[in-house]
Amino acid sequence: MLNHQRLTLTNDIHSPLAVHPAKGLGRALGWYTNEETWRKIIRRWKNLGINCAEYRWGGNIDDELLFRVADEEGFFITISVRGLERNPVIRSIPEMAAYNRDVNAYLIFPRRHSPSVPFYYLSSLASAWDYAPFYLGEDFDSEKLFGKSNREERELIEKLDPVRAPISGSYSGGGKTEPFHSSMNYIGLHVDMQAYENWPSRWAKYRKKPLMTYEMSFPPYIAEWYQRPSRGTQAHGVPGLLPFFMECAAIYLGEEAYLMEPKEKIATWLENVEKGKSAGMPTRGNSLSYEKVAQIFTHHILRSWKTYGVNMGFFTQTRDFFEEPRLVFEPVKVDPRQPGIFADEKITEHIFTVGPLRPVGEIAQKALSKLLIYIGGPNGDFTLKDHTYTSGENITKALVMLNEYEKPVAVSGTWDLWRKNGEKVLSGVWPKTVLQPGEIAPARVHISFLAPAVSGRTDFLLKIKAEADRPGSLEDEFSLTVFPPAGQAAIKPGMQVFVYDPVGDTSQMLKQAGVNFQLTIDNLPDPENGLLIVGRNCLKGQAGKLFNRLVYRKMTYDFSTNVANGMRVLIFEQALDNIWGMKTEQARWRRTFVTAPGHPVFQGLEESDFLYLQGHGNLVDPYPEEPPATTDRIAGSRFPRWGLDNTVVTYSLVRPQLGAVRSLLSCGFDLQESALLEVAAGKGRMIFCQVDVTNRYGKDPVSTRLVNNLLNYLTSTPGPDPKLSKPVDLVREGGEDSPLPVKTERVFMVDKPEGKISWGITRADLYFEGFLELPVMKSTDGKNYLYWQTPGQKVIFHTLNRRNFKTKWQRMKSLMVLAALTINQGGSSEIFPRPALQDDSEELYPLEWLEGFVHPYTLMQW
Numbered sequence: 001m002l003n004h005q006r007l008t009l010t011n012d013i014h015s016p017l018a019v020h021p022a023k024g025l026g027r028a029l030g031w032y033t034n035e036e037t038w039r040k041i042i043r044r045w046k047n048l049g050i051n052c053a054e055y056r057w058g059g060n061i062d063d064e065l066l067f068r069v070a071d072e073e074g075f076f077i078t079i080s081v082r083g084l085e086r087n088p089v090i091r092s093i094p095e096m097a098a099y100n101r102d103v104n105a106y107l108i109f110p111r112r113h114s115p116s117v118p119f120y121y122l123s124s125l126a127s128a129w130d131y132a133p134f135y136l137g138e139d140f141d142s143e144k145l146f147g148k149s150n151r152e153e154r155e156l157i158e159k160l161d162p163v164r165a166p167i168s169g170s171y172s173g174g175g176k177t178e179p180f181h182s183s184m185n186y187i188g189l190h191v192d193m194q195a196y197e198n199w200p201s202r203w204a205k206y207r208k209k210p211l212m213t214y215e216m217s218f219p220p221y222i223a224e225w226y227q228r229p230s231r232g233t234q235a236h237g238v239p240g241l242l243p244f245f246m247e248c249a250a251i252y253l254g255e256e257a258y259l260m261e262p263k264e265k266i267a268t269w270l271e272n273v274e275k276g277k278s279a280g281m282p283t284r285g286n287s288l289s290y291e292k293v294a295q296i297f298t299h300h301i302l303r304s305w306k307t308y309g310v311n312m313g314f315f316t317q318t319r320d321f322f323e324e325p326r327l328v329f330e331p332v333k334v335d336p337r338q339p340g341i342f343a344d345e346k347i348t349e350h351i352f353t354v355g356p357l358r359p360v361g362e363i364a365q366k367a368l369s370k371l372l373i374y375i376g377g378p379n380g381d382f383t384l385k386d387h388t389y390t391s392g393e394n395i396t397k398a399l400v401m402l403n404e405y406e407k408p409v410a411v412s413g414t415w416d417l418w419r420k421n422g423e424k425v426l427s428g429v430w431p432k433t434v435l436q437p438g439e440i441a442p443a444r445v446h447i448s449f450l451a452p453a454v455s456g457r458t459d460f461l462l463k464i465k466a467e468a469d470r471p472g473s474l475e476d477e478f479s480l481t482v483f484p485p486a487g488q489a490a491i492k493p494g495m496q497v498f499v500y501d502p503v504g505d506t507s508q509m510l511k512q513a514g515v516n517f518q519l520t521i522d523n524l525p526d527p528e529n530g531l532l533i534v535g536r537n538c539l540k541g542q543a544g545k546l547f548n549r550l551v552y553r554k555m556t557y558d559f560s561t562n563v564a565n566g567m568r569v570l571i572f573e574q575a576l577d578n579i580w581g582m583k584t585e586q587a588r589w590r591r592t593f594v595t596a597p598g599h600p601v602f603q604g605l606e607e608s609d610f611l612y613l614q615g616h617g618n619l620v621d622p623y624p625e626e627p628p629a630t631t632d633r634i635a636g637s638r639f640p641r642w643g644l645d646n647t648v649v650t651y652s653l654v655r656p657q658l659g660a661v662r663s664l665l666s667c668g669f670d671l672q673e674s675a676l677l678e679v680a681a682g683k684g685r686m687i688f689c690q691v692d693v694t695n696r697y698g699k700d701p702v703s704t705r706l707v708n709n710l711l712n713y714l715t716s717t718p719g720p721d722p723k724l725s726k727p728v729d730l731v732r733e734g735g736e737d738s739p740l741p742v743k744t745e746r747v748f749m750v751d752k753p754e755g756k757i758s759w760g761i762t763r764a765d766l767y768f769e770g771f772l773e774l775p776v777m778k779s780t781d782g783k784n785y786l787y788w789q790t791p792g793q794k795v796i797f798h799t800l801n802r803r804n805f806k807t808k809w810q811r812m813k814s815l816m817v818l819a820a821l822t823i824n825q826g827g828s829s830e831i832f833p834r835p836a837l838q839d840d841s842e843e844l845y846p847l848e849w850l851e852g853f854v855h856p857y858t859l860m861q862w
Helices: 035-048 064-073 094-108 142-146 151-160 193-197 201-206 222-226 245-253 256-260 263-274 288-308 315-321 359-367 505-512 541-554 559-564 701-716 808-824
Strands: 018-020 052-055 076-080 119-122 165-168 181-186 211-217 326-329 347-353 371-376 388-390 394-403 409-419 424-435 440-450 458-468 475-483 496-500 530-534 568-571 582-585 652-654 661-667 673-681 684-689 742-749 767-778
Touching: 035 064, 035 315, 035 326, 035 359, 064 076, 094 151, 119 151, 151 165, 193 288, 201 288, 245 256, 245 288, 256 288, 263 742, 263 767, 288 359, 288 371, 288 394, 288 440, 315 347, 315 359, 371 409, 371 458, 371 475, 388 701, 394 409, 394 424, 394 458, 424 440, 475 701, 496 505, 530 701, 559 673, 559 684, 568 701, 661 808, 673 808, 684 701, 767 808
Parallel strands: 018 052, 052 076, 076 119, 119 165, 181 211, 388 475, 496 530, 530 568, 568 684
Antiparallel strands: 326 347, 371 394, 394 440, 409 424, 409 458, 458 475, 582 652, 652 673, 661 673, 673 684, 742 767
16 A cells, blocks of 8 residues: 555645655656666655656656656656647647647646656646635636636546546636646845745635646745846846845844855956856855745744645755765666657756765755644744844743644644753743644643743743654754833933824833923924924824924924024934935844944843844734735835744834945845944934834833934934034045055955944945045055044045046945945934935935845845
8 A cells, every 4th residue: 555645735734745846857858867767766755755746748658667666656757738729810720739738638648547647737827826825715807817727727637537637837816717826936136035924824825726826936046036127237237247145134134144255256256247148056065145035944943834734846946955975867878769858968967966964954844844844933923033022921832732643643742941051041841742643733832931030131042852752853943031120211301302202102002211392383492402203103294294394384493594593303203205304114023133232221231132023013013914916016116014922123214325324233135234224414303213112111021122212312312413414535635644554456346344333334334345445544454445534533534536447336335335425434424314305215325225226125026
C-alpha cells in the first residue's frame, strides 16, 4: 500500500502539501535519468518537507519511470495540461480544436490512473496577479473583469479524467467559474513582511473555497526584477543592470545590510555594471544581506502560511535550499536513427543539486516539519510578535502546534525564561496534548507568567522544548524585554504647552502622561518658552481646514514666524500622503532603525525596541476593501494595505532633501524614510512623530517612554543657532582649513564618522551605487570621510559638493547628508516643513531620483 502524504483540498481541513512546481521536471530529463536518480531527487524533496512537484510540457518524452517511482515513494506529481489556443481565428478552426483534444488525451490518458497524480493545472490566463487579501477565495466575476476564463479547458479535462480536479494555476486566481482559488504570489519588498504573513487571514476566517499558491518566492529574486529593461533606466541610466540587494535588505536589516557585504563583492557588482554586465542573482551567497533577509522571510512566512492552512508552491526557490554542485546527466547511448532529440553532451540541470541543505534550506525544513511547534501570539493571533513588557505585566504566549501525520500525536513539554546572561528566571510545563491527524492548533495551549521585576531595561529569552511520539520541529525560542514602570512625562517648569486636538486622541494621551496643557483655539504659545502639540490625525479633513484658518486668520503671529522665533512643535501621527510638504509612504513598517544613537529621545531605549511595537496600531482601517484597480489585475498598483499588528509606523515620511533635518528613526527602501524626524527652523525646533504611539501610551513601555522623552526633550533642550546654519564646503571654499588631508579617490562607498556628527545619516547615504571620483578627507587609519568635525569645535567641514555627483540619486543623498550636518552642527535653516506647504511635493524635494526608474514599492507589479 502506498504511503502517500495526506492531501486534502477542502474548505475546512488543512492541506499539508508543499508544492514544488519544478519547471524542468520531466521536460528534458526523461531519457537521461534512471530510477536511482529520480528516487534520490524525490527523497531529498520529501526530506525537506516538499510533497509534490509539477510536471510541465512532458508530451514528447518517456516519463513512465518518473511516475512509477513517484507512486512507489508516495510523492505527488501534478500535471500542467496544454491550454486552448487564445487566438480567436485559430480557435475557430475545427482541426485545431481536435488537435488540442488529442494532445491533452495523449498527456493525460497514460497517467490518469497513477496514484501519484492528485490534480491538473490548467493553463494560465495571465490576467489576475491576485495579491488582494480581501478577495482571496471570493466569487468575484473574473470573466467580467478580465474577459477570460478557463471554462473550456476545465470541461475538456473533466471529460478526459472525471475524477481529478482541474485547478487554475499561475495568475488565474479564482472567481465564479473556479472551484479553487490559486495565487501566484511572489512575495515582494513593497510592503512589510508581516502583511504577507497575514495575507491568508481573511481567507482562513471564511474559507469560501480552497486556496493554493501556485508559485511563491520569499523574498523575490531582487536582481531578476530590477534587471528587466522595462523597469526603467535606473539610477545610472543603464537599463536593467544595477543591483539593489543592500537597499532592499535595509528594509529589514537597517544599516547592517551595508556593513555585512564585503566591499570586494560590492566592487565586483559595480564593475560588472560598468562593463554592461549583470551583477548576478543575489542568491546562493552572491549577496549576504539578501541571504539573511531570505532566512527571516522563510522562517516566518512558511510557518505562518502553514498555520493558516495554505498550500505553497515554491517554484524556483527550492533549488536555493540546497548546496552545489548541480546534478549532471550523462548522454544516453541510443541509435541515432530512431525518432527523438538526444543530447550528445552532458546536461547540467539548474533545478537539481546534490549537496547538503544550505542555511535557508535548514530553516525551511524546520518550518515544513510534519510536526511543528513554535511560540506565537495568543488567542489565535499567532503572528503577533509582542516582545516588550513592564514588570508585573502578564505575558501570555501560545504554543502553536501543527500535526501533518496521518495518526494522532501526543505532545508535552517545558518552557524556561532565561536572562541573556544565562541565568534561568522562571520555568514551567504544559500538559500532554493529543493532536489529531492534520490538526492545526494555534491556540489550544498557552503559557503565561508575570514579567519579572527589573530595575532597568532587561533582555530575556523564552525557550520551549517539546516531547512527542513522532519526530518534528520541537524547540523554539523568543526574545523578550522587560522595563520597570515608566512614570509620567517631565515638562520643564515654566513651559507653555498648547495642544491643537479637535479629534481628542492626543489630549487623552497627554492627560494620562500627567501633562498640564491648554487647548488652543485662536492663539499660539509664546515662541521663547512654548510647545505646540498637533494631535494625531488633526491635519486632515475638517480638523486640518480649521487648523489652517487658525494659523492664517486668528493667531497673533504667523506659524512660521513663531517657529523661527523659537517655538517648539511636536506633531503626532498623521494619516496623510503629504504632511506640510513632506511626502509619505503608507507601508505600515514593523521594523525601524535608530539612526541617532545616544539622542535624548531614546533614553532608556535600544534599537531592538523599535522592531514590532506591542499590540495593534489604529491610525487607519487595518483591513480596507480595495476594489480591482484595472481590468487586467485584481490587486492595485501596490499590495493592498493589510493589518496594523505590531506596526511601528503606518505613514513613514520620505526624508526631505532641504533644510536642517535629521531622521532619528529610519526605515524603508535604502533607509530613505523616517518614522521620527527632527527639524531645526530658525530658533525653533520641530519633531514629526509618525511612530504609532498614541493608542499605545500606558500599555506599551516603548511607546510610553518615547512620548515621555519627546516631551522632555522639546521642553528642555536649547534651541538651534541660526548663525551656524551651513557647514563649510571644502570644495567650494578651498581645502586649506580642512581638519584632515583632502585627496581625490575613486570610491563607491565612504566611511561614517561615529557620534553626534552622524545623527540622522545612514550608511545607505554614504553608498553611491557606482564609482565616483570624489575629494575625501583621509584619516590616519586609512578611512575615507566626506565630513568631519574636530573635537571641541562646532564647525563641520565636508566635501559633499553636488558638482561631484553624477546621478540624481547620488545628489539626493548628498543633500540629505548636508541637511543632517546642518542640524548636527547646532544650526538651522529657513527652509522647513510648514502648513503653507501642505500637499506640495517639490519644495522640500528638488531632485526626483525616480525619473526613468520604477518606484521600489511598485517593483513587483508586472
